[in-house]
Amino acid sequence: MARVRQAVSGALWYVREVMGENAYDHYLDHQRRDHPGEPVLTRRQFECRRMAGMEIRPGQRCC
Amino acid sequence: MTATATPDTGRWTPRSIAIWTAVAVLGAVAWGILALARGESVNAVWLVVAALCSYAIAYRFYARFIANRVLGVDDTRATPAERLDNDVDFQPTDRRVLFGHHFAAIAGAGPLVGPVLAAQMGYLPGTMWIIFGVVFAGAVQDMVILFFSMRRDGKSLGQMAREEIGPFGGAAALVAVFAIMIILLAVLALVVVNALADSPWGTFSLAMTIPIALFMGFYLRVLRPGRVLETSAIGVALLLAAIVLGGVIDHSSLAPAFTLSPKTLVACLVIYGFAASVLPVWMLLAPRDYLSTFMKVGTIGLLAVGILFTLPVLQNEAVTKFASSGKGPVFAGPLFPFVFIIIACGALSGFHALIASGTTPKLIEKESQVRMVGYGAMLTESFVAVMAMVAASILDQGLYFAMNSPPGVVGATVQSASQAVTNLGFTITPDQLQAAAQQVQEQTLIARTGGAPTLAVGMSTIFSGAFGGDALKAFWYHFAIMFEALFILTTVDAGTRVGRFMLQDTLGNIWKPMSRPSWRPGVYATSAVVVGAWGYFLWVGVTDPLGGINQLFPLFGIANQLLAAVALTVATTILIKSGRVKWAWVTAVPLAWDAAVTLTASWYKIFSGDPLVGFFAQRDKYQAALDAGKVIPPAKSLDDVGQIVTNSTVDGVLSILFASLIIVVLVDAARIWYQTLSGRREPVLAEAPAEESQLWAPSGLFPTAEDRARQAELRAAEPVGARRDRSGGSGAPKDGT
Numbered sequence: 001m002a003r004v005r006q007a008v009s010g011a012l013w014y015v016r017e018v019m020g021e022n023a024y025d026h027y028l029d030h031q032r033r034d035h036p037g038e039p040v041l042t043r044r045q046f047e048c049r050r051m052a053g054m055e056i057r058p059g060q061r062c063c
Numbered sequence: 064m065t066a067t068a069t070p071d072t073g074r075w076t077p078r079s080i081a082i083w084t085a086v087a088v089l090g091a092v093a094w095g096i097l098a099l100a101r102g103e104s105v106n107a108v109w110l111v112v113a114a115l116c117s118y119a120i121a122y123r124f125y126a127r128f129i130a131n132r133v134l135g136v137d138d139t140r141a142t143p144a145e146r147l148d149n150d151v152d153f154q155p156t157d158r159r160v161l162f163g164h165h166f167a168a169i170a171g172a173g174p175l176v177g178p179v180l181a182a183q184m185g186y187l188p189g190t191m192w193i194i195f196g197v198v199f200a201g202a203v204q205d206m207v208i209l210f211f212s213m214r215r216d217g218k219s220l221g222q223m224a225r226e227e228i229g230p231f232g233g234a235a236a237l238v239a240v241f242a243i244m245i246i247l248l249a250v251l252a253l254v255v256v257n258a259l260a261d262s263p264w265g266t267f268s269l270a271m272t273i274p275i276a277l278f279m280g281f282y283l284r285v286l287r288p289g290r291v292l293e294t295s296a297i298g299v300a301l302l303l304a305a306i307v308l309g310g311v312i313d314h315s316s317l318a319p320a321f322t323l324s325p326k327t328l329v330a331c332l333v334i335y336g337f338a339a340s341v342l343p344v345w346m347l348l349a350p351r352d353y354l355s356t357f358m359k360v361g362t363i364g365l366l367a368v369g370i371l372f373t374l375p376v377l378q379n380e381a382v383t384k385f386a387s388s389g390k391g392p393v394f395a396g397p398l399f400p401f402v403f404i405i406i407a408c409g410a411l412s413g414f415h416a417l418i419a420s421g422t423t424p425k426l427i428e429k430e431s432q433v434r435m436v437g438y439g440a441m442l443t444e445s446f447v448a449v450m451a452m453v454a455a456s457i458l459d460q461g462l463y464f465a466m467n468s469p470p471g472v473v474g475a476t477v478q479s480a481s482q483a484v485t486n487l488g489f490t491i492t493p494d495q496l497q498a499a500a501q502q503v504q505e506q507t508l509i510a511r512t513g514g515a516p517t518l519a520v521g522m523s524t525i526f527s528g529a530f531g532g533d534a535l536k537a538f539w540y541h542f543a544i545m546f547e548a549l550f551i552l553t554t555v556d557a558g559t560r561v562g563r564f565m566l567q568d569t570l571g572n573i574w575k576p577m578s579r580p581s582w583r584p585g586v587y588a589t590s591a592v593v594v595g596a597w598g599y600f601l602w603v604g605v606t607d608p609l610g611g612i613n614q615l616f617p618l619f620g621i622a623n624q625l626l627a628a629v630a631l632t633v634a635t636t637i638l639i640k641s642g643r644v645k646w647a648w649v650t651a652v653p654l655a656w657d658a659a660v661t662l663t664a665s666w667y668k669i670f671s672g673d674p675l676v677g678f679f680a681q682r683d684k685y686q687a688a689l690d691a692g693k694v695i696p697p698a699k700s701l702d703d704v705g706q707i708v709t710n711s712t713v714d715g716v717l718s719i720l721f722a723s724l725i726i727v728v729l730v731d732a733a734r735i736w737y738q739t740l741s742g743r744r745e746p747v748l749a750e751a752p753a754e755e756s757q758l759w760a761p762s763g764l765f766p767t768a769e770d771r772a773r774q775a776e777l778r779a780a781e782p783v784g785a786r787r788d789r790s791g792g793s794g795a796p797k798d799g800t
Contacts, residue, residue, distance in 0.1 A: 014159065014160065014163070015292065016291075016292060017157060017160040017163075018160055018163035018164060018167070018356075019291040019292055019295065019353060019356070020291055021289065021290065021291040021292050023289070024289050026150065026154070027150055030148075030150040031150075034148075043288050043289055044288045046288075046289070047283070047284075047288040047289040048284075048288075050289075051284075051343070051344055051345040051349065053151060054344045054345075054348075054349060055343065055344050055580070056564075056580045057152070057422075058344065058348070058557055058560040058561055058564070059168060059352070059421075059422060059557060060168060060417055060418050060421050060422075060557060060558075060561055061168060061171060061352070061550075061553055061554045061556075061557040061558065062168060062169045062170070062171050062173065062408070062412065062414045062415060062417075062418060062554070063171045063172060063173030063174075063247055063251065063407075063408045063412065063414055063554060063623070
């Protein structure tokens, strides 16, 4: 049972990572680690900034 | 020293010897069955087994050799992701996550279309090229370019060509990139047009993806920022509903509204491409990308499961007579070089070099992971291509040729198609053709070129065999069409945007405001140019009396392989300049092969006297007819004849352009090789200086026992929250989840 739970949470973790759902958490980690004490963006602000980044750096998609 | 202790330390144990011997024997048996079977039916599972065993051996031995000996990956050296970590472009990313990103970026409709077309020469030549091509050329290219770009802080292929070869090579590379993008977008869009023409079901469900994507964009932006997963789940559910609803529309009075001619579809696609390029990404492009990633991975997984479930028998011959005659209706020309041109994605795809030198090198955590991400992801794409070959080869061959021959050959009615197929040496009755179309609820399956409909019929056969039976055949067919069209459109969106940026960048050198992303007139103008360029070729493809796919697809293949030649030349140059001449064959041999293929194909396309193959022979034939005022089939009017003359001239000139670009790059690089090897020039490498890595992560997919011990050690030593290691280790979610 514990193994099943671990497998499910592992899979969920993977999908969230690949789809970028965890990007905000990574950002918070990054701020805490490298810029402690500085104010952090809210999730809404962060996602807007992320989209603005994609605006000028579109991901290439192949054939 | 300890940091290089990577998963497979190369030590042999009796167990590993037994396993690898078994893999080798099984692979050899599968290849033997495929190669020796003549006239008896072969199960598709052997194709899958041969592929998987070959991949395993190549990954274990050849990729490891390249990583350790040729490239000299060094895990004590910090990657750009670690050194330049800014949480935006540079960011150490878990190797398995990065594999997912990289795979989603490289794999699209290409590996699904090429093998379907190449199946006209039998399943064997195409399959052999897909597997050997990926092992010795495609995956090698992806991995070495990823590595070299990583050592240069994620420089693009164009920049590397300029720095390592010279301004000439660099400029040629840039032109090649732009040209291939235009042709690629046109050909892929043509596949969509051919799949949706006069099909209300398909057109409706694809049209619905636009409002679905807009809704997802709004949801992500306003309602639930960043909740990608639930948004995608809603999107996929809506998408499936749209496919089901399409079946209802098909039988309703709304059907005529969604029955669009190819020309109307071209106009729609061009308008759509322009809109997607100028709208903010969050509205359309990003949500579509999420949807398409989900569908891509899901459907490919489903296909693999379906094949293993149904174990279909191949109907295609191992090698058909068209392999030697070169007179097949799907594409003209002999096996060498054209099979190697038609199947680009899945075996060797130059386009991947753009991705391997784009975002991926900026995210990779450890140098040794280039093997898993670069080589591994390309092996996976190759496997997709093998499955596409299976899907095309399990169809009745009469049906295959009725679907894939241009209208000029098979005509428009079931009778004419049946007759044409008989003339080709296969059989299918008009009734059978009618029944096949009815089964998937399409008006006709005749001359549905471009590969997508064929693949969809193959997939619906496999899926309905595994899940749902015949009742669901039409659903699965439209599911497959939708899934291909969806990710082709994603490529069209992204490609148009990337092309627009390239153009803005280039024009910005001449006139500054052009390169500013926020200057709207510049955005509109460059978007219009890019859309206009691929739109032109798409229009030509749709209206060409000779059939667009068989004219344009070889050009697309040549352009893609041309880019591969640039990438392999850059890699070989770097190997030579860094004093690794003895290993240069690793990229030089695939380069020689690729140059031979591309130049031979260009030679045929330019100089062949056969009007079916050579563009200029074709031009002369129809020009002569035009001068004489004669209409020769498949042209139906003098206008048609004139159009063929124009098209073959444009295509011929493009072939000359592509061939010259390869020659320029090769000659320029050969100059550098000669100067370096003869000691006339001190080699200057543009590599970023080494810095010691503070990070540790496993390099293979599964952490070894040593990796796990190391991981536990690191976790114990570091306080929670200060961990820089983003890897979840044995698959357990990392802290915070």
